[in-house]
Amino acid sequence: MAYAYLFKYIIIGDTGVGKSCLLLQFTDKRFQPVHDLTIGVEFGARMITIDGKQIKLQIWDTAGQESFRSITRSYYRGAAGALLVYDITRRDTFNHLTTWLEDARQHSNSNMVIMLIGNKSDLESRREVKKEEGEAFAREHGLIFMETSAKTASNVEEAFINTAKEIYEKIQEGVFDINNEANGIKIGPQHAATNSSLAGGQGGQQAGGGCC
Amino acid sequence: LVEKTTKKIKHISWKKQKQLDIHQALNSDPVDIETLRKAAVSEGGLLTDDVRRKVWPKLLSVNVFDLENHKDFNQVLLDVRRSMRRFPRGIDERAVLQEQLIDIILDVLRRNPQLHYYQGYHDIVVTFLLVVGERVAIAMVEKLSNHHLRLDFMDPTMDSTKHILNYLMPLLEQVDSELHDFMLRAEVGTIFALSWLITWYGHVLSDFRHVLRLYDFFLASHPLMAVYFAAVIVLHREREVKSSECDMASVHHLLSQIPQDLPYEQLIARAQSLFTCHPPAELAHSAALITISTFQAFQMSTQQQRPDSVLRREVVNRHDARLSRGAPPSRAAHQLVKAAVWGLSATLGVAALAVAQTAMDWAPDFLLQLF
Numbered sequence: 097m098a099y100a101y102l103f104k105y106i107i108i109g110d111t112g113v114g115k116s117c118l119l120l121q122f123t124d125k126r127f128q129p130v131h132d133l134t135i136g137v138e139f140g141a142r143m144i145t146i147d148g149k150q151i152k153l154q155i156w157d158t159a160g161q162e163s164f165r166s167i168t169r170s171y172y173r174g175a176a177g178a179l180l181v182y183d184i185t186r187r188d189t190f191n192h193l194t195t196w197l198e199d200a201r202q203h204s205n206s207n208m209v210i211m212l213i214g215n216k217s218d219l220e221s222r223r224e225v226k227k228e229e230g231e232a233f234a235r236e237h238g239l240i241f242m243e244t245s246a247k248t249a250s251n252v253e254e255a256f257i258n259t260a261k262e263i264y265e266k267i268q269e270g271v272f273d274i275n276n277e278a279n280g281i282k283i284g285p286q287h288a289a290t291n292s293s294l295a296g297g298q299g300g301q302q303a304g305g306g307c308c
Numbered sequence: 309l310v311e312k313t314t315k316k317i318k319h320i321s322w323k324k325q326k327q328l329d330i331h332q333a334l335n336s337d338p339v340d341i342e343t344l345r346k347a348a349v350s351e352g353g354l355l356t357d358d359v360r361r362k363v364w365p366k367l368l369s370v371n372v373f374d375l376e377n378h379k380d381f382n383q384v385l386l387d388v389r390r391s392m393r394r395f396p397r398g399i400d401e402r403a404v405l406q407e408q409l410i411d412i413i414l415d416v417l418r419r420n421p422q423l424h425y426y427q428g429y430h431d432i433v434v435t436f437l438l439v440v441g442e443r444v445a446i447a448m449v450e451k452l453s454n455h456h457l458r459l460d461f462m463d464p465t466m467d468s469t470k471h472i473l474n475y476l477m478p479l480l481e482q483v484d485s486e487l488h489d490f491m492l493r494a495e496v497g498t499i500f501a502l503s504w505l506i507t508w509y510g511h512v513l514s515d516f517r518h519v520l521r522l523y524d525f526f527l528a529s530h531p532l533m534a535v536y537f538a539a540v541i542v543l544h545r546e547r548e549v550k551s552s553e554c555d556m557a558s559v560h561h562l563l564s565q566i567p568q569d570l571p572y573e574q575l576i577a578r579a580q581s582l583f584t585c586h587p588p589a590e591l592a593h594s595a596a597l598i599t600i601s602t603f604q605a606f607q608m609s610t611q612q613q614r615p616d617s618v619l620r621r622e623v624v625n626r627h628d629a630r631l632s633r634g635a636p637p638s639r640a641a642h643q644l645v646k647a648a649v650w651g652l653s654a655t656l657g658v659a660a661l662a663v664a665q666t667a668m669d670w671a672p673d674f675l676l677q678l679f
Contacts, residue, residue, distance in 0.1 A: 111427070112386045130390050135428045135503035135511055139561050154557050161383065161427045166465045167499060 100149040103263055104156070104280035105256075106171055108196055109181035110189040111160030114215040117246035118181065119157045122256050127247050134159045137171055144257055146264050150284070153256060165199070172203040176272070176280030177259045181213045182230075184243065185222040190214075190229070197237060205279055207271055209262045211240045213255055218245040323355060330359055339366055357400045380425040384413050387430050394434045394510070408442045409434050416450045423453050423462040431507035432457070435523055438516075456531045461506050469506060472535060473498040478591045479539040479582065487546050496559040501538040504566070508534055512566050525576050532588050536579040541566065544575060 107115045116131050116138065123140040138157045143150055156175070158168035172178070178200055182189040193212070200210065214230045227243055234241030240258060244251040266272050267281065274281050330347050333340035344363050347354060354360045365372050378384075388406050395402040413433055417425055432452070436445040453462060461469050476498045481488040503511045508526055513519050526533055542549065542563060552558045614622075 111383065112390075130392050132391055132393055132511075133387055133427050135506065136499050137502075137560075138564065139557060141557070159427060163424065163426050163464060163466050166467050167470065167502065170497075 098150065099143065099152040099284040101264075101267070101274075101284060102152040102154055102282040103176045103260055104154050104174060104282075105177045105179065105259065106156045106158065106168075106175040107179045107181060108158055108168070108200060109160060109179075109213075110183070110186075110192050110196075113160065113181045113183040113186070113189050114246045115160065115179075115181050116157050118179070118213070118215060118244065118252060118255070119155055121246045121249050121252045123155070125249070127249070129247075136164065137168060142256075144260060146257070146261055149264075151260055151264070152284075153260060155256075169199065169203050172200055172208075173205070174278050174280050175204055175208055176263050177209045177211070178204065179211050179213055179255065179259065180239070181215050182225070183216050184214045184225045184227075184230075185216050185219050187224040190225045190233075193233060197239075207266060207279065209240070209259055209266070211242065211255055211259045211262075212237075214241075214243040215246060217243040217250060218247050323352065326350075326352065327355060327359065330354070330363065334362055334366070341366065357403065361403070378414050378418060380417060381414065383427070384410055384425060384430065387427055388413075391430060391434070393514070394431065405434075405437065409437055412437060412442060412446050412449060415446055416453060420450065420453065423457075424464050426461060426466070426506060428503060428507040428511055429457070429462070431510035435508075435510050435519055439520070439523075456526075457506075466502075469502065472505065472532065473501060475532060475535045475588065475591050476501060476539055476542075479536065479586060480542060482586050483539075483543055483582070484546060487543070487549060490550055490554060491542075491559060494554045494559040495556045496563070497556070500560050500564040501535075501542075503564075504538050504541075505534050509537075509566075514568055518568075518570075518572060521572050521576075525579075529580075530583065530588065533579060533583060536583050537575065540575045540579045540582060541570065543578075544570065 107119060109115055111133070116134050117127060119138075119140045120131070121127055123142045134157055136159055140155045140157065141152060142155075143152050145151070156171050158164070158171060180193065180196055180200065182193060184190075197210070200208070212230060212234045214225060214227065230243065231241050233239075240262065242251050242255050242258070244255050246252060263272070263281070267274055272279050272281055274283055326347060329343060333343035333347070344366055348363065348367065354363050388409050392402065395405055409430060413425065413430060416433075417423055433445065433449050436448050436452075440448065463469075477488060477491070480491065508519075509522050510519050513522075522537070525537075545563070545567075548562060549559060552562050
């Protein structure tokens with residue numbers, strides 16, 4: 097499908113905070129109470145409209161465990177937006193934000209828009225991190241902030257779309273060099289026709305076995 | 309009818325009330341043990357296994373958190389609890405198996421401080437748990453971790469794993485340079501195969517039969533065989549890849565979704581011949597992998613094994629000798645036997661069910677061995 101711009105996002109944050117569930121809610125409008133964990137990097141996409149323009153969001157969902165950090169890091173590069181997620185019912189996931197932020201700032205381009213997300217806002221009775229604390233952290237570090245619930249879908253659309261709006265504004269202001277794909281922004285194909293396939297008829301040695 | 313309904317409602321509310329009382333007793337500080345004892349004695353007892361799991365330890369004054377003292381405990385717990393897909397469907401059976409899985413992983417990690425837990429390790433361990441039961445799984449997983457997964461996956465970081473993935477592209481180049489170049493142009497990298505490799509495909513295949521078939525293959529092969537198999541999958545999907553858009557997202561997305569109807573036997577044969585034609589040494593220009601250097605010694609040791617009948621006789625002889633010397637069996641061993649008996653009886657139903665569902669022809673053998 098034709099789009100005016102493509103924005104590349106990355107979702108980061110501690111393991112089990114609901115990164116994959118946020119993505120699933122945004123792309124498929126559904127919630128899985130028990131979501132299998134993400135190993136390495138997974139991927140989702142959705143089209144949105146901003147200012148009458150079709151924008152394709154290409155979202156990379158990363159594994160939260162520390163040992164995968166060296167792998168997921170390479171996906172920061174070339175991202176225009178990042179959702180940094182913590183779980184409002186687990187204080188430690190909030191305490192780790194500084195590390196995540198340092199990591200993101202160090203490995204991404206300086207204009208990347210970062211949205212701080214306190215997820216699981218439906219679990220009010222188990223809340224360990226006050227909303228004000230999230231707001232304060234965001235203010236201090238120049239991030240946008242929102243509390244979301246991947247379960248009830250509350251604020252999920254807004255989180256993804258507001259990030260896109262911020263990126264879009266930066267483009268209008270000329271902050272982003274849109275001709276440099278390393279910024280995580282791509283201008284849509286000029287022609288409606290999608291790339292013709294490169295499928296060659298000959299196709300390597302297909303038959304099973306015998307490579308010698 | 310009205311009477312029947314009210315009776316039913318009364319029945320439900322009675323149970324609900326009891327559960328609520330138990331919940332409150334568990335959460336009061338100190339724990340209201342008298343209420344718990346009364347609940348256990350009175351009609352219906354503790355009602356569900358879920359409640360029993362919480363109350364039984366309290367009745368015996370066991371602090372379950374003493375058992376949870378490991379740096380990776382929370383991570384393991386989190387991962388095992390959310391990988392429901394890998395377990396048989398019955399809820400109580402699954403809960404017992406999940407507890408066993410957590411135990412196995414922590415047991416191996418405690419005894420091998422050089423090994424670091426990674427997300428996906430549990431996908432490997434669960435396969436062994438479902439096939440051989442808890443006791444044998446611990447021994448097997450320990451060996452596998454030290455020889456196959458070793459430090460290359462079980463490092464604090466995944467840097468060495470990236471090394472192993474580096475074998476993938478040269479392999480593709482050897483067989484289909486056009487495909488190789490296409491993937492290079494797309495800048496897709498090799499991370500799409502990460503979960504295949506570090507879980508031996510357990511995380512990505514939905515049919516347990518296929519997982520078992522691959523474990524047969526990998527257990528009998530070189531540790532890098534999982535990479536060769538990844539190469540073979542990509543080669544098998546060569547047309548699809550080449551006709552997708554030549555960019556990272558499209559190719560990554562396409563390849564990371566493994567088709568569930570792969571021709572496994574054919575692919576296994578192909579992976580094996582690929583391995584023979586292009587052995588790791590030929591590809592290992594720079595990657596010096598710890599696993600690989602120790603694997604030869606491991607393989608040598610596998611050639612010195614005795615058949616089960618001999619091994620069993622040896623155990624009996626040792627036991628007799630000890631009895632005649634009058635030495636008491638060590639306490640640890642005794643406990644292990646008890647734990648194993650419990651573990652086995654608890655696993656048996658589910659494991660047998662899981663296997664019976666997936667590998668009918670093989671189940672009777674498995675059951676005979678256990679009884």
